Amino acid sequence: MTKFSFDIFSTDGAARRGRVTTAHGTFETPTFMATATAATVKAMLPDNVRACGVELAICNTYHLMLRPTAERVARLGGLHKLMDWPGPIVTDSGGFQVMSLAKLRTINENGVTFRSHLDGSPHELTPERSMQIQNLLDSDITMCFDECTPFPSTEEQAADSMRMSMRWAERCKKAFEPREGYALFGINQGSIFEKLRHESAAALNTLDPEGYGIGGLAVGEGQEKMFETLDFTLPALKPEKPRYLMGVGRPDDIVGSVLRGIDMFDCVMPTRSGRTGQAFTRRGTVNMRNARHLDDNRPLDEKCSCLACTRYSRAYLHHLFRSEEMLGPILLTTHNIQYYQDLMRGLRTAIETKTLNQFAASFYEDQARGDIEALS
Amino acid sequence: MTKFSFDIFSTDGAARRGRVTTAHGTFETPTFMATATAATVKAMLPDNVRACGVELAICNTYHLMLRPTAERVARLGGLHKLMDWPGPIVTDSGGFQVMSLAKLRTINENGVTFRSHLDGSPHELTPERSMQIQNLLDSDITMCFDECTPFPSTEEQAADSMRMSMRWAERCKKAFEPREGYALFGINQGSIFEKLRHESAAALNTLDPEGYGIGGLAVGEGQEKMFETLDFTLPALKPEKPRYLMGVGRPDDIVGSVLRGIDMFDCVMPTRSGRTGQAFTRRGTVNMRNARHLDDNRPLDEKCSCLACTRYSRAYLHHLFRSEEMLGPILLTTHNIQYYQDLMRGLRTAIETKTLNQFAASFYEDQARGDIEALS
Numbered sequence: 101m102t103k104f105s106f107d108i109f110s111t112d113g114a115a116r117r118g119r120v121t122t123a124h125g126t127f128e129t130p131t132f133m134a135t136a137t138a139a140t141v142k143a144m145l146p147d148n149v150r151a152c153g154v155e156l157a158i159c160n161t162y163h164l165m166l167r168p169t170a171e172r173v174a175r176l177g178g179l180h181k182l183m184d185w186p187g188p189i190v191t192d193s194g195g196f197q198v199m200s201l202a203k204l205r206t207i208n209e210n211g212v213t214f215r216s217h218l219d220g221s222p223h224e225l226t227p228e229r230s231m232q233i234q235n236l237l238d239s240d241i242t243m244c245f246d247e248c249t250p251f252p253s254t255e256e257q258a259a260d261s262m263r264m265s266m267r268w269a270e271r272c273k274k275a276f277e278p279r280e281g282y283a284l285f286g287i288n289q290g291s292i293f294e295k296l297r298h299e300s301a302a303a304l305n306t307l308d309p310e311g312y313g314i315g316g317l318a319v320g321e322g323q324e325k326m327f328e329t330l331d332f333t334l335p336a337l338k339p340e341k342p343r344y345l346m347g348v349g350r351p352d353d354i355v356g357s358v359l360r361g362i363d364m365f366d367c368v369m370p371t372r373s374g375r376t377g378q379a380f381t382r383r384g385t386v387n388m389r390n391a392r393h394l395d396d397n398r399p400l401d402e403k404c405s406c407l408a409c410t411r412y413s414r415a416y417l418h419h420l421f422r423s424e425e426m427l428g429p430i431l432l433t434t435h436n437i438q439y440y441q442d443l444m445r446g447l448r449t450a451i452e453t454k455t456l457n458q459f460a461a462s463f464y465e466d467q468a469r470g471d472i473e474a475l476s
Numbered sequence: 477m478t479k480f481s482f483d484i485f486s487t488d489g490a491a492r493r494g495r496v497t498t499a500h501g502t503f504e505t506p507t508f509m510a511t512a513t514a515a516t517v518k519a520m521l522p523d524n525v526r527a528c529g530v531e532l533a534i535c536n537t538y539h540l541m542l543r544p545t546a547e548r549v550a551r552l553g554g555l556h557k558l559m560d561w562p563g564p565i566v567t568d569s570g571g572f573q574v575m576s577l578a579k580l581r582t583i584n585e586n587g588v589t590f591r592s593h594l595d596g597s598p599h600e601l602t603p604e605r606s607m608q609i610q611n612l613l614d615s616d617i618t619m620c621f622d623e624c625t626p627f628p629s630t631e632e633q634a635a636d637s638m639r640m641s642m643r644w645a646e647r648c649k650k651a652f653e654p655r656e657g658y659a660l661f662g663i664n665q666g667s668i669f670e671k672l673r674h675e676s677a678a679a680l681n682t683l684d685p686e687g688y689g690i691g692g693l694a695v696g697e698g699q700e701k702m703f704e705t706l707d708f709t710l711p712a713l714k715p716e717k718p719r720y721l722m723g724v725g726r727p728d729d730i731v732g733s734v735l736r737g738i739d740m741f742d743c744v745m746p747t748r749s750g751r752t753g754q755a756f757t758r759r760g761t762v763n764m765r766n767a768r769h770l771d772d773n774r775p776l777d778e779k780c781s782c783l784a785c786t787r788y789s790r791a792y793l794h795h796l797f798r799s800e801e802m803l804g805p806i807l808l809t810t811h812n813i814q815y816y817q818d819l820m821r822g823l824r825t826a827i828e829t830k831t832l833n834q835f836a837a838s839f840y841e842d843q844a845r846g847d848i849e850a851l852s
Contacts, residue, residue, distance in 0.1 A: 140796060140803040145783065148521075168770070168795045176773055176791050184787045394544070397552055407521065411560045415552050419544045420516060426802060427516040 104240075104283040104310050106342045106363075110452050114334070114361040117451035120342055122188040122240040123281025124180060127155035129342065129363040130447050132354065132440045133190060135371050138163045139173070139183040142371050143426070143433045146184050152406065152434065153441035157185050158366045161194035161233050162201065165223070166216045170236040178238030190366070191239035192346070193230045193272075193287075196248045196315075207247065209264065227271035235277055243313055243346075244272040246287045251319040258291035259299075265289045265315075266303040273307050283310035285344060291316055292325050294332045301336035311342040314362070318348045323356070330360040351380060351443055352467065355460050358447050370440045374433030377421045381439065384467050388432060392474040393418035406438035407431060480616075480659040480686055482718045482739075486828050490710070490737040493827035496718055498564040498616040499657025500556060503531035505718060505739040506823055508730065508816045509566060511747050514539045515549070515559040518747050519802070519809045522560050528782065528810065529817035534566040534742045535559075537609050538573035541599070542592050546612035554614030566742070567615035568722070569606045569648075569663075572624045572691075583623065585640065603647035611653055619689055619722075620648040622663045627695040634667035635675075641665045641691075642679040649683050659686035661720060667692055668701050670708045677712035687718040690738070694724045699732070706736040727756060727819055728843065731836050734823050746816045750809030753797045757815065760843050764808060768850040769794035782814035783807060 106129075108118040118129040134141045134149050136157040141149050149157075159179055164170060176182050179189055195212075198205060202214035202223075211226030230245035246265035249258050269286050276284045286309040290296030304312060314333065317326045330345070337343060344364035345357050354365055370380060377388040381401040388400075396414035404410075408417060408431035420428030443463075450459035482505075484494040494505040510517045510525050512533040517525050525533075535555055540546060552558050555565055571588075574581060578590035578599075587602030606621035622641035625634050645662050652660045662685040666672030680688060690709065693702045706721070713719060720740035721733050730741055746756060753765040757777040764776075772790035780786075784793060784807035796804030819839075826835035 138795075138799045138801055139792075140799075140801045143802045143806075145524075145803070145806065167799060168791070172771060172791070175771060176789060182789070182792050182795075395548060395551060411522075413552060413558070415544070415548070416515075416558050419514075419558075423514045423516075423543060425514055425516045426519045426805065427521070429802065430519075430521065430806070 102281045104281050112451045112454045112456040115358050115451045115456050117448055124188045124240050127188055130358045131156055131364050132444045133158040133366040135368050143429045152438040156188050158190040161191050162197035165233050166218055170233040174236040188240045190241040191234045191237055193243040193245040194225050195246045198225055227268040228275040231272055231275040241283050244269045244286050249289055249291050249316045251321050253291050255293050258293055259296055262289040262296050262300050285309055285311040285313050287313035287315040289316045292321055292329050297333040298336050305338055312337050314345045327356050334361045355463055370436035371433050374436040375429040380436050382466050383469050383471050386471050388417045389421050396475055406435045408435040478657045480657050488827045488830045488832040491734050491827045491832050493824055500564045500616050503564055506734045507532055507740050508820045509534045509742040511744050519805045528814040532564050533561050537567050537570035541609050542594055546609040550612040564616045566617040567610045567613055569619040569621040570601050571622045574601055603644040604651040607648055607651040617659045620645045620662050625665055625667050625692045627697050629667050631669050634669055635672055638665040638672050638676050661685055661687040661689050663689035663691040665692045668697055668705050673709040674712050681714055688713050690721045703732050710737045731839055746812035747809050750812040751805040756812050758842050759845050759847055762847050764793045765797050772851055782811045784811040
């Protein structure tokens, strides 16, 4: 059996280049996960996800507990087998989705009771039940059940919310079944308040989980506040553990967060945007539905090695989206995943060679150039 | 350059085992094409279509003339380049779709005027324009522009319709630009009337196209009438040319038609059914939405080599369709295409070994068994 571990090979400023080892293999950090909410990366075959360089997938406790249910996933052999993803899997705890999706939810010290957004059936999520579900799913990295503090909140509201999440984290730690190669991550909360983030960090450091989630960011506070919060929060965490900025983000959010010492990211943006026709490229975002692509025989991004960019023209991608053909979302999701993975690879190499500042400067410059000129 | 040719290697009764050579490569017959209406096989990456054994794709004149337009496809390098399908491509003439989809259509001796079902814009399709469009698309096998005689029709209506299609076929032949490796197929019409089918066959034999479409079948007449019509029509066609039964069909339609001497098929059924949750298997059709699959860890079809059957359980496929995840249509379309290709491969081998009757008997027996027993 393999122990869960995090090895940092090199650093550049606050940024870290490492590798996480789990029961189901390793992943290089900084990493960007593939979002597989309902046990599938939307519009993608797993082989094509892996071909882009993705090593880690994230599935969703809330969605999977409702359908097909955690007990059924366990009977079917766990998530890795069910969805043909032999590599490492993170599951989020359900805390965020239960508050954003479920109906008639009531939250108290014990946990959250709610009705399913699918069929109105009653359910309960507590720290103990969330641990049990994530165990049944066979997740390599279990996230503590927490409350994602809404933004904006007063300092008092943020303190109450964070302290309950810290009490829940203790219950999670007690309920989590240790298994070789499996990890529990605690989640730092405290909104944008330095004092609260430090109090949360201290509580988590006492709990000593295998890694940290940074929660309650990218919820409307803006990039500047988010970066500020990372600046005062990350130094308060034990440096030898991986740091996962949950739900982030756009490419420029990622570059700025890696510079500040984040190791792991997840966000629906590359997959969701891929389905609606928005591409991420080295020169910013491109809307494939725009009529400027009608006769454009050039690739979406000439520096990209993905299927969409090496085999097809912008004109064809445009045609697929205009015709509402599924191959449009398939190809553009592939491209966006490849773009994010290329970005992460670039960041990892830059940290290794201690050229991260140059990399970031060049990244921002390219993004600011905007898309290639339209054909006349 | 390669000449268009059809070589028959072996026969078993009326069935033929052959190979068609085109400007863009060869395909083995009997063959089943992949439906790529709008220049994409719905829900599929071309590499995965090819991996199932598909050698020939069929695109649609009506759909492509409206979007992205034939002139634009030509400017973008033709269909093969546009859709990354280097192999042979058939295009249908638009005659069927203009009558079933377009608005305010009027048909007369000259052709059809209509309004686009997409935006109401006015268009005209004539034999000459259909040939021009299929040329612009760079189709290897151009189909004559014809009227698909509605069913039921009186003998007089069917005769009038067929005779106009034969006059149009002469205009198509004049308008078709001969190019090495490219072919024009004439389309036999005449509804279910032996005299008319023979009259149409005689007209086409005089025209001497590279192959024959058999049109106006699978439009409501039923399998028995369809087979009867093939029985009296096919002997009237020159035996050395390929015969393409247009828009057919279900697996049992295909087996019965190959027995009668058909070489080529196309049908939306495997792809359309794949998107709605219906699977074709060696033991008949299976509805993946059915709750019986909830806990079924077995593959959809244990004898199938496709991605869906080798990597996933029925329970997972069921989950994907219940959750409306795109991977459901992607995997089930893959499976259905693979099933049809396996069936064609089986038919080809059976003709080579002169065991087609045994193959057909065993096929019907397996189909009649129905799906595997549900898990208790």
